[in-house]
Amino acid sequence: MNRQPPLLAIDAPGLYFRAYFGVPESAGRTEAGEPVNAIRGFLDMLATLINRRRPDRVICALDHDWRPDWRVRLLPSYKAHRVAPGGGEVVPDTLGPQIPVLLDVLTALGVPAIGASGYEADDVLGTLATHEPAPVEVVSGDRDLFQLVDDARPVRLLYIGRGVAKLDDCDEAAVRARFGVPASGYADFAALRGDPSDGLPGVPGVGEKTAARLLDRYGDLTSLVAALDDPQAGFAPGLRAKLTASRDYLAVAPTVVRVARDVPLPPVRAALPARPVDADRLLELAERWNLAGSCRRIVDAMAQNAEMDRDAETVGTDR
Known part of the structure; x- marks a missing residue:
């Protein structure tokens, strides 16, 4: 039986923080010296995930509120150590400017990135895992998201605690083996x-x-x-x-x-396109931000993914 293509529901903040700290700034700069290491690392991880998981849909979840008031009212210590002196989340100075550029690149590719006021990316992922057509594969290095694993739907966690290249593909048996609880x-x-x-x-x-x-x-x-x-x-x-x-x-x-599972999300087109939806804009961004290699790799991954899907459909028709 052929494997049904999944929705990749991606913890975008988790990936771009991981990319920022995993790729040296010296390995990713524009000609003017602006760091783009987080963008390059994120796009390369996304290309790897597309190549390996062969999704038919991809959605990136965002933190519109990284420390929601309703959680802080219940537990004031929640993420308190990560609050910047002037308020807001502690974000490295050279990471913050990269995030809007990354979102522009995702828009040009046709990969939606969504969030909801008053909720974290985890809550967006919980809602996608609960309400989007299955199968769903949640991509994150956040341990809290083990709670989303559900063999019946199915929902799996692609846990990237050791990186995307060494991700752990977790079902319910894997969660129980790791923690001793369902x-x-x-x-x-x-x-x-x-x-x-x-x-x-x-x-x-x-x-x-x-x-x-x-x-x-x-x-x-x-x-x-x-x-x-x-x-x-x-x-x-x-x-x-x-x-x-x-x-x-x-x-x-x-x-x-516990992640929220009924977050009001905007309607999105989750289908992963075979080619960028705005190739001219993507080329402009690639040239401006010295992202040609990473953009080429993800565009190639999208095209190859679509081609493999067509081949699978042809095989299924022949049968």
Whole structure:
């Protein structure tokens, strides 16, 4: 049976931050010395993904609000360490100017990049994974997105913690093998364990193994917290004390970790074109920003992807 082409739902901020830190500025500059390393790295990663995953649709998710007020009200420490002195997210000085150029390139290619007011890219990805026609492959290095994995739809996470070249193609079995919990229980697991990168303190003394063991025993965080009031529940005294002291935190943390799945998104044409929708604009951008090599690679990937799809359709017709 032929594999059905997926939607690639891409964590754009995750990829361009990774590209920025993964590609030296000296390896990507314009003639005037302006850094374009993040743009080059992003486009090269996207070309690699298209070549390897053969999607028929691609959508990039954006942070229109990287630290939503509704999450901060629940947990003030949420991403607090990443707030710049003047407000907003800490972004390297030489990355910020590259982002609008990257979005211009994606527009010329015909790859939509969308976000929603009051929501993070993770929430956009959660909505796409829930409502777009399956299969969906979410591309990110954010561990919170393991919660989106769903074999029934199917939705997979292409986890790029080690880079796109060494991505982990994760189904539900992979999530359970990695963390000891099902994908549906990941938000509860992360709340217990904590995540310093997002300002989630977790329960002191509860690491991954203990969090997984507790959820395996009690099923979910609601049942676990309820069991604290049962003297026969079998908690070690020290663990019971730590969990009891963290009740207020545990009441809100899973909501903060859990991605939204009904974000109001603008209508988009997700179909990956065989060629750039605005070739003249793409050429202009490639020349202005010294992106010829990266633009050529992604254009070639789009064309080859379309050709392979036509060949597959021909084979299917012949049968």
